[in-house]
Amino acid sequence: MQQRVLTGTAIGALIATGAYVGTSDEATISAWSFEASKYINPLFRLLDPEEAHKIAIKAAAHGLVPRETRPDPPILHLNVWGRAFSNPIGLAAGFDKDAQAVEGLLGIGFGFMEVGSVTPLSQEGNPKPRVFRLPDHGAIINRYGFNSEGIMAVAKRLGAQHGKRRLAESVPASSWVQGDQNKPAPRASSGLLGVNLGKNKSTEDATSDYVQGVHTLSQYADYLVINVSSPNTPGLRKLQGRKQLKDLVKKVLAARDEMQWGEKGPPPLLVKIAPDLSKQDLADIAAVALTLRLDGLIISNTTVSRPDDVIGAPHAEEIGGLSGKPLFKLSTDVLRDMYQLTRGKITLIGCGGISSGEDAYRKIRSGATLVQLYSGFAYEGPAIVPRIKEELAACLERDGFKSIKEAVGVDCQ
Template sequence: MLDPPMFRGIVSVAKLQLHRLQLATKFPTFLRRLFTAAGIGLLIGGGAYASTVDEATFCGWLFSATKLVNPFFALLDPEAAHRLAVTAAARGWVPVEKRPDPAILEIEVWGRRFSNPVGLAAGFDKNAEAVEGLLGLGFGFVEVGSVTPVPQEGNPKPRIFRLSNEGAIINRCGFNSEGIVAVAKRLGAQHGKRKLETSSSTSLSGDGVVQGGKAGPGILGVNLGKNKSSEDAASDYVQGVHTLSQYADYLVINISSPNTPGLRQLQGRKQLKDLVKKVQAARDEMQWAEDGPPPLIVKIAPDLSKQDLEDIAAVALALRVDGLIISNTTIQRPEAVKGNPVAEETGGLSGKPLLSLSTDILKDMYILTKGKIPLIGCGGISSGEDAYKKIRAGATLVQLYTGFAYGGPALIPTIKAELAECLEKDGFKSIYEAVGADCR
C-alpha cells in the first residue's frame, strides 16, 4: 500500500496548494470539496492498485506520481517552494528508489564506490536537514551546504527568481546558513543512527574500495563557505574542516559564489594556493580511520579568463587537489535570457542557459589538468544527454540543481536511464571510458 508518511505528506501538500487556489480563484464550496475528494480518492485508489504489483513497478509509479505535484510548487514563491521541498524530503514525503542502478553507471572515485555518477549540488539542502530522504531518491551522492561557521541570514528577500520559460533561476541568497554547529548536530545524529544500524557506517571491500558512505547508501559531500563579515577566509574554512569533515565523504571549498563580496577573489593563483595549503593542513592533522581523510574539492566559477583557468589548474596539480567542481552560477546573461525582465536581477544564473558555458569551461579544465584530477560537471543539466555531454567533456561525476527544482524526483531515474542509453549507444562499457572522450 502507499507509504503512510508519504501519503500524509502528499495530502498535506495538496491541502496547502488547494488553500492557495481557494484564495486565488475563490472556487465555490462544492467544487473545492469535489476536487479534494477526487484527489484523495485517486491517492487511495492508486495505493490500493500499487499494493498488487511488484516493488519495481510500484516504485516507478511513485516517481511518476510526483509529476502531478510539481505544478503546485510553481504556484508558490520560489523560496517558499524550496523550503517546502526540503521539508518534504526531510519528513519522508518523497519516494524511495528501490530499483538498482544500471551496472554501467557504477564508478569508483577517491576510493569510494558510487552506484551512479548523478549527484545533487550544494544549495538545495543548505543545512543538512534531508540527507537521508535525498539520497533515497536515487542520487549517487548529495552535497549539503554551503555551511558557514557562524549562522547568517544571507541577503534580503526576495532573493530567488524563476525564469521558467528558459528553465533557469537567478539567486542572490548569499550563503544563508544555520552555521556549522547546527549542521554538525544533524550529521552527527545521522552518523550515530547509521552506526547503530550497522557495525560501521563505511566498510572496505576486498579491493580496498569504500562501500557506501558516512550517510549510509550513497556518498555525502559537505560544502564549506565563509561568513560575509569574516576578514580571514582561511580560518572559516579551517573551522569547517575541523567540525564537519568527520561526517563527510568529501569536502568542498566554495570560493565561487557571486553573492558574497570578495569571495571570487580567492580564485587568484596566490590566494588559492595559500588557502588550499591551510585547509589541507587542517584536514591532514586530524586523526582518521582506515578509510582515510575526506577528499578536498575546490568549486570554481564559470566566469573565468583563460589565465585564471591556467592558474587554478597549476595550483590544483601542484598541491594535488583531489578534485574540482565546474561550475557555480554565472553573473553573465546569455542571449537565451536577455529578453526576460527577470534577467536584470542581480545574482547568479543557473539552469539550462548555463549548460554550454559551464561545459566549455569544464573541457578547458580537463585539458589543462591533463585528465589527472577528477572533475565534477555542474551547470544546466536537465537530461541524461546533458549529463553525457559533461562526461564526454571531462567530468567523472555530474551534479543537478535547477533541473531538479523544475523536474522534481521523477527526473532522477529518467536522467540515469538516458545516460546509460547514451553510453551503450556509443559503445562505452563504463563511465571511465567516456570521460573526456571529446578531448581526445
Template sequence: MAARASRKLLRDFLFRRACTTPIAGARHCSSAAETAPKIPHFSKKGRLLTGTTLGLVIGGGAYVSTVDEATFCGWLFSATKLVNPFFALLDPEVAHRLGVSAAARGWVPREKRPDPSNLGLDVWGRKFSNPVGLAAGFDKNAEAVDGLLGLGFGFVEIGSVTPVPQEGNPKPRIFRLREEGAIINRCGFNSEGIVAVAKRLGAQHGKRKLDETTSSSSSSGEEVKPGGKAGPGILGVNLGKNKTSEDASADYVQGVHTLSQYADYLVINVSSPNTPGLRMLQGRKQLKDLVKRVQAARDEMQWGEEGSPPLLVKIAPDLSKEDLEDIAAVALALRLDGLIISNTTVSRSDPVTTNPAASEAGGLSGKPLFNISTSLLKEMYILTRGKIPLIGCGGVSSGEDAYKKIRAGASLVQLYTAFAYGGPALIPQIKAELSECLERDGFKSVSEAVGADCRVATPKVHASSVISLLQSDIKTALKSAFGILDGPLPVTDWCRGRNKSGEITVDGYSAESTISECKDSSRIVAPSIVEPWSPSPSCSAGSTSTCLKDVLPAKTDTFVIPLPAILVGCPKQIDPNSYLTVERLE
C-alpha cells in the first residue's frame, strides 16, 4: 500500500511539473487527453537485491562498530590484497605512481595495532618500534612519508634526492620479472631536486610540531615513544649526485646542508648502477675523501640536544673482497655511523637468465638478490667486528628473510621489491613472522640476535696449552701506541692470554684472532683489515721475538701484531703467519 501511494504521489508531481514547463510549440499543457508520465516499476527481484544490499551495509556497519580496532585494522590490511591484481595489469611505473599517490592521500590502511615488544630497538640513540623499513626508491620526493609510516614501517627512507631536478633515464626503465619475484630498473636518479623535497619536508615537519605542541599537555609524563622527526617513525634521507655533475662531493654536501635538518639519518648513495661513474666513489681513497668532506659539512651545522643525524653509506653487492676490506677500513677509521648493504646488482644468475627481461640494462632487485646481499652483509659485519650498525637490504620478502639478515649482522632491514608485489598486507605479516623467529630461537629482542651467525664461541680444546706472553715487549708497545697501560696485560684470543699465575687477564683491552683456519672449521674469524709488519730485531736482550715498539704506529686505535712476536710455545694448531688485532675498547 505504501509503495502504491508513493508511486501515485510521484506520478501526480511529475504530471503537474510537465504541465507548467514550457514546451516548444505550446505554452501550457491543457489538453484533457494528456496522460501522466509512466514511472518505471521495479521488479520484485530488483527490490529484493536493493534491500539486501542496504541490509548488508547497515548490518555490516553495526557489526564493525562492535569489533575491536585491531581486528578491523587487520581486515583493512587483508583487503588490500584485492587491489594487487589490478596494479599488476598496469605499466610498472604507472602502478608505482598510483601507489605513491594513494599513500600520499591517505588511501591506504593505517596500522593501529602495536608492534610485538621484542621488535623494538635503539640504534644511533633513536627508538625504532620495529626494524623493518622501506628502502629508498619508492618515495623519491617525500610525497607520502606520513602515509607510508602509517602502514607500520619502523622507518622510511626517501630519495635518492639530487641537488638539481633531473628526469632520469628514458622510459621504459622498470621491468618486472614476476616469476622470479624481481625487478630490473634503470631509473637513473629521477628526482624533483633538494629544494622541492625540502619544502615538502619542511611543511610536514611544521605540521607535526604543531600537532605535538597541541597534544603535549595531555600526554605529559608518558614514556618516550618510538619515532623521530617524521613523527611515529624514523625518516632517512638518501642523497645522490646529478648525472652531469663533475664534483660529486659538492652535490652530497649541498644535500646535507639542505635536507639534514629534517632527517633522522642521512645516506650517501655511491652504489647505484644507473649513474655513470658513481660506483667508482666506493674506492678506498675516493670514499675516504668523500666521507670526510660530507662529515665536515654536517658537523659545521648548528644542532640541538638531539645532535647531528647519523651518516651512512650505501654500497653495491658487486664488490671484491679487497673492495670490502677497503670500505670497512674507511668506515672504522672515520667512525662512520652505518652502512646499507646492499643496492641492486648488475649480475644475472639462474633462474633470472631465462627471463626475457634479464637482458635489460639496470640493477636487479628482489628475491634473486637475497643470497648475494646477505653473504656480503655477513662478511662486512665480520670485517667491522660488529662496531658499525648495518642495514640489510636486498631480497627481503618474509619475516624469515628479515631474521636471516639480522643473524647475518643487520641491526635493521629494508625491503622494496616485495612491497611492490605484496602491497601493504605484507608489512604486518613480516613483523609477525620475525617476532616468531626470535621467540623460537630464544632471543628476547632483535638486538640479541644481531650477528648471531657471526659469533664465535671460545674453544676449550686448548685449555691445557699454557702460553707465555712476553709481557715487557707487549706492554711497551701498547704504552707507545695508546699512551697508557696499567695493570696486567689483557689479551683475549681463542687461546686466552694469561698472567704469571695462570689467570685470564682483563683490564680494558682486547685482541681478536685473524686466523683464517683453526681446529674448528665451522668457526668464523675476522680477517685483518690492517697490513702486517715485517719482523724486526728484538729490543729486549735475550729475546728472539719482534720488538713491537718498533712496528706499531703511535696513537692508533687498531693495529696488528704478528703472533710469533707475542706467543712463546705456540700450539701447533696456530698458523705462525697469523696475526692478532689489538684495539682500544669504547
C-alpha cells in the first residue's frame, strides 16, 4: 500500500512537470499541481493514519507536493508582531513535529507554520495505535504523547534551513506596510516559522525543559509557543493554572530576553491553551497574559470532550484529543471569550475545526488575527490551502472589509 501511495505521489509530480513543459506561466503550473493533488490525497486514507502521516511528511520533505507561486490576494496581507504575513492561514503544530519538511510545507502557500511540539530529549510517545480517523465527522483523535526526536535533531535541521529561508524572504517586515499597494508583498512561499515547545514526560521541573527549548531553538523561530495544553502528557494541563502559568511564563520570558537579539528583537512568545477550561480558568489565563504582556495565545488545542454528534461513532471512545470539525464550535466559543477577556490587546490565533474560508472568517470575526489548520489539511491535502485563501478573501470583500485586521473581533463588540 505504501508503494501505491508513493507511486501516486510520483504521478502527481509528473503531472506538475508536464504542466511546466507545456507552459511558462507559473500560475498555471501551480494550478495544475494543486489540481493533481486532489486525486492523490484520497490514497492516503487507505493507509493507517500514522503511516499516512509519515508518508505525507516524506513527500513534503522531498518536494513531492505542490508549490504555490501565485501571489496571495492583497486583502490577506497583514503585519503581526512587526512581521509580514502574506496570508493568515497557518499549519498547526503536530504535523511536522521534527522540522523534517519545513520548506516543502511552507511552499504549499501557508502564511506560517509551526514545528513541534519539540521536547529536550527524544522520546517515543505513547504506544501504538495512537491516531484514529472519524471520517464521517471530519475528525481525528490522537494520543501521540509528544513523540519527538529531541531538541538537538530539530536544531540541526532548522539551522541548515535558516539561511535558506532568510534568503527566500523577498521583503523584510520592516519595509513592508499593511495596505500599501505600491510595495511588493512577500512571496506566498516565504511563510514564517513558529517553534512549539513541549516537556518530556519524565521531567519533573517542566520549566527547565521549556527554558532549554528557548535557549536552543529560539534563534530559528519567528515566534515561540509554550504548549501547556496537550491532553496526552500526564500533568501538563495543570500548568495552565494561574500561579503555575505565571511562574512558567516569567521564567521563559527571562530566558528569551537574556539572549542577544538583533534589530528585529526576540521572537514573540505565545501560549497554547486547551478548549476544556472553565470560565475562571480563562479569566486567570487572560490576567496572566495581560500582566506579563504575552505576545499571543493559540486557541485551542484538542479536546478531551466528545460532542454529542460524535458519540457512538467508530473510535469515538478512544482516549486522546479530538480535533477537526466537531471541535469548531467549542474552540470558537473559547476564542470569543478570550478576546473579550483580553479586551483585544493580545494577538490570538484561532485553531480548531477549520475546513473552509467561511470557517476561517468566523474565527477572525470571533477575535483571531491568524488561524491554523490541522485535521482539514490531513483530510483534504494541499488543495485546501489555496481554496481557503480564495474563500476567505471573498468573505472579506463580501462584507466590505479592506483587510484582515478590520474584521478581527467584530462579532465580539
